[in-house]
Amino acid sequence: MKGSSIGYLLKEGAKNVWVNRMMSVASIGVLTACLLLIGGAVLFSINVNSIVGYVESQNELKVYLKSDITDDVRSSLDANIRKVANLGDIEYIPKEKGIITFSKTMGEYSDLMAGLEGDQNPLPDAYDVKVKDLSALNATVQALQSLEGVDSVAAPVEVAKSITGIKNAVTVFGIIVVAILVLVSLIITANTIKITVYNRRKEINIMKFVGATDSFIRLPFIIEGTILGLLSALLAFLAVWVGYDYLLSHLTQGAAGWLSLAYKNFVPFDQVAMKLFIGFIGAGVVSGMFGSMLFVRKHLRV
Template sequence: MKGFGYLAKEGLKNVWSNRIMSIASVCVLVSCLVLTGAAALFSINVAQVVESVGDSNETTVYIKSDVSQLEAVYIGKDIEKVSNVSSATFYSKDEAFKKYKEDLGEELFNKIEDRNPLPDAFIVVMDDLSQYDETVADILKIDGVDSINDHRELAKKLTDISNLVNIICVGVVAALMIISIFIIANTIRATMYSRRFEISIMKSVGATNSFVRMPFLVEGMVIGLISAAVSTGGIALLYEAVMSAITSMIPFTFIPLSNVILYVAVAFVIAGVVIGFFGSFISIRKYLKKEGNEILGW
């Protein structure tokens, strides 16, 4: 245990001794982790929206603009007669205008208040979502019905966007991971070069590869842990800022950060340590294959 403490201490000293390279390693690794975390959180939120949309048995039926509200009442009765329709609740264009005005701000809508461009609508509740297509087709046949807000099409578009973001992020993250490993490997290599005399002596007196290797592995893992801590703080600030901006423009309930931050932090720690360990492991193999004076090039 005492020997391990000494080796761990040496690894921490290495991080400080090569702080410029260590900072460069941390910056690249933080970029990699933050991008990965952002893509994952985006996908989780999209999945939640898609699930809620897919599970909703409500859909909005829009009425043609030239139809009076009295005529719309009779159209609502016709909609309720359609098989699989549980109810059809009238939602006037004035109510819709007021709701959008509250959500998106008065300044945007005050200029067009006298010529409300929104249509009257009905909020239709269906009994069985498996009959969605047939029900929609029957409703569209009713005279006066203009269109239907197809939630499933929205869900598909959201899923496509999520998949595209994931593909892009996978490529970017893969490139950044390779760069991170390369920079960490060079950081460790610089440390090993500065301590080559010490390593040569240890190898000459019979030090095992594990003993020589440990401080450098610790150095790489410490870089990974620092990167994980910085990334967790960064993703927390970024998540709150981005989600607040989105909800100010679009009514959208996102997953609270408190529900996912622990999982994000654990994932960052594991990824940071693994990348740091792997980068260190690659760089020290060259020296561990040599003995004594060979390390010094004599």
């Protein structure tokens, strides 16, 4: 195909968007709405996982040491415990510091702890360790308990199960919702383009009868579908951007309690903007091209 022919077909594809502007607006509106729903589902899933991840990072294990542990064993244990996988921050808590901290948690009843210093201190030395991935909690606890000098490990097993379950459920739910919305957007967009192609079936048939090749007939429709997809993607991206920033600014003004915690762990839009933009462009172009190629082919069989 000559360069002049390609230029002509490109102009025709762009021209068709304006000539059939009512159907173009309908196509853009439908695809933009679908992309908005997909973008909202993706952002919701990302932010829930971010919040759950923060809660996950705050869970701690308490590693209690044996009361008769020697200095040599304690020294080697300090090195070995830092080699255990899946651990984040590690802090050694000698029993002298532990009793002071425990007394503060007693509040007005802290006087009950009087006299429990020195040799009377019933608390063992311990380590406070944070776990990176709660789904691997059991393996981490077993690794810690196998270390020489460790008496026991206190772990939030039930909390870990709940958080892991929520995280997995949100991930699966997000994937299912996005997949359904992508399928719906493809079907709706394809049907919208189908109507456009059907309204111009006589034009296609005439071009076919006068000897135009299938590629020559198909290309303007593909270009038209691509333009519609690009415009829809840009509109959806801008709408999601403005809406997300508005939501965050609104939460900033009235955030309190758990809502404040959630807001602090919301993912900034600029962190996901590029991936979301590329995803929108890809989905828009594929939807437009898919619909055009699928339904133009039917009218090429004359």
